[in-house]
Amino acid sequence: MTIWIDADACPVKDEAERVATRHRIRMVLVSNGGIRPSQNPLVESVYVTSGPDEADKHIASHCQPGDVVVTGDIPLAAKCVAAGAQVIKPNGEVLTSANIGMALATRDLMQDLRSADPFRQGGGRPFSKADRSRLLDQLDRLVKAVL
Known part of the structure; x- marks a missing residue:
């Protein structure tokens, strides 16, 4: 099992590392660079070439059943x-085969709305301590379910 982190803009790298360490699971941070490598032997940093979606392509091509992707x-x-x-x-928020279609549709709708109104500002609520806590709890549950 591996925990894959889409690391370029991920605000919960430290929390994910705590879960990986607690369960002794390999964690891979995938980014275009600029991420400080962890001293934790369970955490690996993978730097992909800069360009649109290069980190995404790497994660998508390497993740497997039983892995967890953040x-x-x-x-x-x-x-x-x-x-x-x-x-x-x-x-x-956990994304599954049951809700990923709705998440994609919502994303596409919001993208269309933003492109139709170039003056539309904002993009949802700010990241909070409650979000961080929910990630820790849910990530721990996902890892335990897979183990």
Whole structure:
């Protein structure tokens, strides 16, 4: 089992590392660079070439059934769910085959709304301590379910 982290904009790398350490699970941070490597022997950093979706492509092509992927990228989440991995957003929301279609549709709708109104600002609520706590709880549950 591996915990894959879409690391470029992930606000919960430290929390995921705590869960990986507690369960002695390999964790891989995938990014375009600029992420400080962890001293934890269970944590590996993979740097992909810069470019759109290179980290996503790497995670999607390497995740397997039984792995857990932490990402806020809905198209990546859909690919990982299709590959059999468990997927969790940084706010603790678990994405499954039962809800990924709705998440993709909502993402596409919001993207269309934003492009139709270039003056539309904002993009949802800010990341909170409750989100961080929910991620810790849900990630721990996912890991225990797979183990």
